[in-house]
Amino acid sequence: MRNYIIRPVLAFFFCFYSTAFIIPFQPEPGIPRPSKFVEIDYSTIDTYARKTPESAARNLTTLSDYLTSPARSELAKARSVYTWITSHVRYDESAFSGQKYSSEIDYANRVLKSRKAVCTGFALLFKHLLGRAGIEVANIKGYARTNDSEAGQPIQRIDHEWNAVRLDGDWYLLDIAWAQTTAKTGANGEIIPNDFFFLTEPVAFAANHFPADTRWQLLNPPVSKSQFDQFPKVYDAYFRLGFDEDFPKKGIIRTNDVLTLRFQNDNEIEFMCSLGRQGGAVATNLPVNVQRLSGLYQLTMPISARGNSTLYIFAKPKGPRSERVKSFEGIAAFTVIKS
Numbered sequence: 001m002r003n004y005i006i007r008p009v010l011a012f013f014f015c016f017y018s019t020a021f022i023i024p025f026q027p028e029p030g031i032p033r034p035s036k037f038v039e040i041d042y043s044t045i046d047t048y049a050r051k052t053p054e055s056a057a058r059n060l061t062t063l064s065d066y067l068t069s070p071a072r073s074e075l076a077k078a079r080s081v082y083t084w085i086t087s088h089v090r091y092d093e094s095a096f097s098g099q100k101y102s103s104e105i106d107y108a109n110r111v112l113k114s115r116k117a118v119c120t121g122f123a124l125l126f127k128h129l130l131g132r133a134g135i136e137v138a139n140i141k142g143y144a145r146t147n148d149s150e151a152g153q154p155i156q157r158i159d160h161e162w163n164a165v166r167l168d169g170d171w172y173l174l175d176i177a178w179a180q181t182t183a184k185t186g187a188n189g190e191i192i193p194n195d196f197f198f199l200t201e202p203v204a205f206a207a208n209h210f211p212a213d214t215r216w217q218l219l220n221p222p223v224s225k226s227q228f229d230q231f232p233k234v235y236d237a238y239f240r241l242g243f244d245e246d247f248p249k250k251g252i253i254r255t256n257d258v259l260t261l262r263f264q265n266d267n268e269i270e271f272m273c274s275l276g277r278q279g280g281a282v283a284t285n286l287p288v289n290v291q292r293l294s295g296l297y298q299l300t301m302p303i304s305a306r307g308n309s310t311l312y313i314f315a316k317p318k319g320p321r322s323e324r325v326k327s328f329e330g331i332a333a334f335t336v337i338k339s
C-alpha cells in the first residue's frame with residue numbers, strides 16, 4: 001500500500017463581484033448548439049500573440065488592434081486574444097477582492113494594467129478586447145465544481161465566471177481562468193495554457209460548470225441544477241483520454257466492502273485508484289482489478305475505510321511492458337460512503 005499526496009488542481013477558483021458593473025447579458029432565444037472546430041494548428045497565432053510588444057499593450061484599444069488586425073477569421077482573432085491573456089495575465093485570488101468598479105471597461109483596464117485577475121477579470125478582458133474587433137462575447141456567471149471533496153455535493157453559491165463567444169454564427173464556450181491556472185510550463189519557460197478550456201464541447205463543459213442562465217449550457221435538453229449537484233468531479237483528462245462523453249452522473253457511491261465502477265473507452269487504458277478521507281490531503285493506493293469487455297472497463301476494488309472518503313481515479317494510455325515510469329492523470333473523483 002502506498003500513500004500519495006493529493007493536490008487538487010482546481011481548488012482555488014473563486015471570483016469576486018461588484019454589483020456596480022454587472023450588466024446581465026440576454027442571450028437570444030434558441031442559442032444554437034455549436035460543433036467543435038476541427039483540430040487546428042494555432043502555433044503561428046500563438047507565437048504572434050505571445051511576442052506582443054509592450055508598446056502595443058498600452059490600453060485596450062491598442063492591444064485589441066494589434067492582436068486582431070492581422071487575423072483573417074473570427075476564430076484567429078479569438079485565439080490571438082486568448083493566447084495573449086493566458087500568457088500575460090496570472091491568476092491571483094487577492095486581485096480586486098472587495099473593491100468596486102464603475103464599469104466593465106474600468107475593471108478590464110485595471111486587469112490590463114496589473115496583469116493579475118480572478119475569473120471575472122479574465123472574462124471581461126476577453127470580452128472587451130474582442131468587442132472592439134466586432135466579435136460578440138458573453139460573460140456567464142454560474143456555479144463551478146472545483147474540489148474533489150465536492151463530488152456529488154450541492155454547489156451552494158455562484159462563484160465563477162466564464163465566456164461564450166460567437167464565431168461564424170455559432171456560440172462556443174471557454175474558461176480562460178481555468179485554461180491559465182491549469183497551464184504547463186514549456187522547456188523555455190513559456191506558459192502553455194490548457195486548451196481543453198478553449199472552445200470546449202458543451203457536454204464536457206457542463207461536467208463542472210453550471211450557468212445561472214441554463215440556456216448558456218448550449219445543451220438540449222439542459223442539465224438541471226439538481227442533476228449537476230450530483231455529478232462527480234470530472235477532470236479534463238477524462239475527455240482527452242477518450243472516455244465516453246456520457247460520464248458517470250452520480251458522484252456519491254454507497255458501498256460495502258467491494259466497490260465496482262464502469263467506464264467506456266475504446267482505447268487501451270491503464271488505471272490507478274486511491275482513497276483518502278474526505279477533504280484530506282493524503283490518499284492510499286488501492287489494489288484494483290480491471291476487466292475489459294470491448295470498450296467497457298470494469299474496475300473492482302476493496303473499500304475498508306468506514307465513513308465518508310474521496311475515491312480518486314487515475315488513467316493513462318496503456319504503455320509497453322518495458323515502461324518503467326508511469327504518468328497517470330486524474331480523470332474523476334467520487335465521494336464514497338461506507339457504513
